[in-house]
Amino acid sequence: MPSYKLTYFKHWGRAGVLRLLFAAGGIEFEDVRIERDQWPELKPKTPMGQIPILEVDGTIICQTKAIGRFIAKEAGLAGKTPLEAAQADMIVDGLSDLQVKIVDFFIEKDAKKKQEKIKEFAEKTFPVFLDTYEKLASSSGHFVGDALTWADVDFFSLMFFLKDHLPNDPLKGYVNLSKVRDNVTSNPGIAAWMEKETSH
Amino acid sequence: MPAYKLTYFNARGRAEPIRLLFAAAGIKYEDVRIEGADWPALKPKTPMGYLPILEVDGATLCESTAIARFVAKRAGLVGKDDLQQAKADMIVDGMKDILKKLILMVLEKDEIKKEELKTDISEKTLPEFLSKYENLANPSGFFAGDSLSWADVDFYNLIERVRAMFPGDHLKGKPNLVKVMANVKANPGIAKWVKERPESAF
Numbered sequence: 001m002p003s004y005k006l007t008y009f010k011h012w013g014r015a016g017v018l019r020l021l022f023a024a025g026g027i028e029f030e031d032v033r034i035e036r037d038q039w040p041e042l043k044p045k046t047p048m049g050q051i052p053i054l055e056v057d058g059t060i061i062c063q064t065k066a067i068g069r070f071i072a073k074e075a076g077l078a079g080k081t082p083l084e085a086a087q088a089d090m091i092v093d094g095l096s097d098l099q100v101k102i103v104d105f106f107i108e109k110d111a112k113k114k115q116e117k118i119k120e121f122a123e124k125t126f127p128v129f130l131d132t133y134e135k136l137a138s139s140s141g142h143f144v145g146d147a148l149t150w151a152d153v154d155f156f157s158l159m160f161f162l163k164d165h166l167p168n169d170p171l172k173g174y175v176n177l178s179k180v181r182d183n184v185t186s187n188p189g190i191a192a193w194m195e196k197e198t199s200h
Numbered sequence: 201m202p203a204y205k206l207t208y209f210n211a212r213g214r215a216e217p218i219r220l221l222f223a224a225a226g227i228k229y230e231d232v233r234i235e236g237a238d239w240p241a242l243k244p245k246t247p248m249g250y251l252p253i254l255e256v257d258g259a260t261l262c263e264s265t266a267i268a269r270f271v272a273k274r275a276g277l278v279g280k281d282d283l284q285q286a287k288a289d290m291i292v293d294g295m296k297d298i299l300k301k302l303i304l305m306v307l308e309k310d311e312i313k314k315e316e317l318k319t320d321i322s323e324k325t326l327p328e329f330l331s332k333y334e335n336l337a338n339p340s341g342f343f344a345g346d347s348l349s350w351a352d353v354d355f356y357n358l359i360e361r362v363r364a365m366f367p368g369d370h371l372k373g374k375p376n377l378v379k380v381m382a383n384v385k386a387n388p389g390i391a392k393w394v395k396e397r398p399e400s401a402f
Contacts, residue, residue: 070283083259
């Protein structure tokens with residue numbers, strides 16, 4: 001059994017989905033969460049000066065999606081065929097396109113600009129995204145085939161991340177997407193993990 | 201043998217890594233290039249409203265990186281095991297930041313701002329990126345394992361785009377990266393494609 005060591009900050013951020021994938025697969029891993037002031041010392045030791053990083057028996061992988069895909073493969077959540085794997089990849093890539101827009105308003109320092117960006121996101125970008133993704137999800141609540149894949153988990157993770165920043169349940173009225181969320185949260189490993197993460 | 205139909209604009213752009221991979225493996229595919237005027241009619245038929253798309257086995261894939269990885273897998277160019285594949289994935293994803301900056305610079309209409317962005321790229325972003333990537337490539341000139349992978353091909357394509365916008369010997373003093381470029385150019389399929397591919401503005 002290889003050793004897995006995931007390093008990130010404490011918050012959900014970019015590593016939330018990675019921890020979920022380990023949980024979904026029932027895979028043991030070292031969940032290292034560093035303080036902000038530990039980062040400068042670690043940064044030069046990372047491949048690209050960023051976290052999260054995953055150390056697998058001494059080899060270091062960076063880039064969230066590369067790590068996510070790796071864990072998904074180990075967990076049997078990367079799709080059953082190369083085509084399914086590609087379909088999962090495209091769903092995940094579309095999610096990270098949205099994440100770029102989220103980060104954009106997140107880091108905006110000008111209060112007025114920030115409000116404008118949030119408004120544009122909430123009223124235009126996000127509904128267009130949800131409309132698109134509703135069509136890509138099946139009525140059984142899967143983005144790929146008829147079983148859970150990391151694409152579903154990644155979608156749930158981003159919705160979870162967003163929930164504190166949006167006033168209402170964003171998936172209200174989106175039948176397929178709500179089913180995706182239900183499928184993810186009813187995965188036993190994920191359910192147990194979320195219980196731990198959200199209770200303090 | 202499944203039929204592959206790639207659809208994009210008449211440009212290298214986001215489709216070129218995919219075309220290079222088809223060429224590297226000698227896999228036949230339909231290289232559809234649409235006119236801008238034809239795009240609005242096609243757009244609602246795509247999974248997420250943008251190109252490129254790849255139609256294969258009755259399914260339509262979008263997202264250029266997802267498509268490229270799929271083709272790379274068919275071409276045997278993803279890496280030998282899950283860890284090597286993860287290494288190739290991280291190399292490809294790591295190029296997105298600089299690509300984004302290049303695109304922003306190209307699209308910038310304000311000439312002064314454009315020059316600032318250009319200077320930022322040529323004096324900061326590009327050298328930092330190349331230093332990092334020199335350390336991530338091995339002395340044989342491969343990013344993942346010890347044979348050609350799509351990470352090497354993607355890097356080659358990026359450097360060609362960079363050179364078109366920023367002439368200069370950017371790989372001076374970076375022997376690993378020089379080797380990566382040579383390895384990719386030595387692939388007969390790629391060499392042939394680069395010589396024969398349609399001309400386009402970008």
